[in-house]
Amino acid sequence: MHPRTAITGALPDAMCYHPAMRKKVTGTVRAAASTFTLGRKRFAKISAVEGIRLSDEASTDFEEFDRTELSASERRDRIRRKYGKNRV
16 A cells, blocks of 8 residues: 655645646657658549549550649639639
8 A cells, every 4th residue: 555645635746736736848849750752644644443443544544644734723623614613
């Protein structure tokens, strides 16, 4: 049996914590970001496991984007216009 402390009645190895005693955080703490990009073929393999695949039409669209060397924003705009809910 552990002897209790006279002041708090808590076990000596028990931690006493009060929210007001928290240390103040002076800056933001960020975890090191490790990111990587999947290629189209690898993404297709992962999606196939989930039963998802691009339609032939979408595949043709992406091949055209590559052939015409569209920028990322131009690709997004074309996809939005063709497949988005509010086609502009």
